[in-house]
Amino acid sequence: MKVNYMLNWAEYFTVLLMVIGFLIAITLDNMALNLAVIFIAGLMAGRLLYGREKMHKFTHYLIVAGFLVGYMLGSYSYSRKIIAAVFVISTILSYWLHKKGYVGKYLPVKDPHKQHW
């Protein structure tokens, strides 16, 4: 079967992030570090979802969910409910901070005719 990466990039990224989340989770043997990492990941997820709020919205939700599922699979010896709750709270917090303008959204301008790079 011929694989088309351009058409199925969301699925590949979902699986990739699931594996990364799983690997990160199994290397952490401390609940505090687990929560710190999932909090940071949630902040980044909020930024990613806010930056893509007008295009490919569902695909980015899929990718973020893939990471969370991988992470929860890897953190088998800790409370998965708490991990999921921290992730969701930090994602919403980050999204809200971006929406209110407390955190800047930076999208690089690559147009050579605009004199700002």
Added chain:
Amino acid sequence: MELLDRIRKYFAFDSGELNALLITITIYGLIVSFSFDIGEASLAAWSRYLLPSLLIAALAIMIHVAVIRAASLRIGYKAEYKMNYYVLAFALVLSIVTRGRIYFIVPGIIMFHMLEGLRIGKFRYGINWWEVRWPLFFGVLSNILLALLFRVLSNVGNFAGNPLIEKVILVNLSIAFFSMLPLPDFEGLYIYFSSTLVYAFTFSLMAGACLAIYLNLGFWVSIIIPIVIGVSGWLIYLVKVEMK
């Protein structure tokens, strides 16, 4: 004198840039502090290393950004500093996961603005890859030179084996190496887009310098080996890629 005048007029950082620099330095300071061999796992023991770590991160990042800023003013651009949120988060997570053994330190995004008055009459008037690579190259070079200076210091009697000096060297080499990767918003990408041949030379040069300084091969060897590796990288790329 003209450059000094430009620096006096345009060098100052605005509040947004200062905030971005402060947050970047704090996060990288935390990452550097994780990498110290503390012995006992207590907050008090770790906090002893926090201030030196913040100073090390501040020195490396400020030198890098300041050199880029000054060099870009020389050619009539203003380099603005922006935080790279994804890289900061990735660096922090990597540091936590590896317990500070690996640290990935890359300064934020550099955005260039043209100062029209300073570019009047210049060849290639607008902003272009060819011109912006020079400030970025000098920014990376400044970290290599700083690492080399501290490597020389680390071989002098009283400073030999000092863990703080070793950290200064590692942080500067990390900035120099990772900044040169051709990834989105990294400085290596600007050099890569300006010319792939120049990138092959510059990346090999920087990688060779990082290796020579890290392995403590001596002052002159640390200067000669990067040039040899740089020319070899350029030649290999020319023969294997460009001439095919």
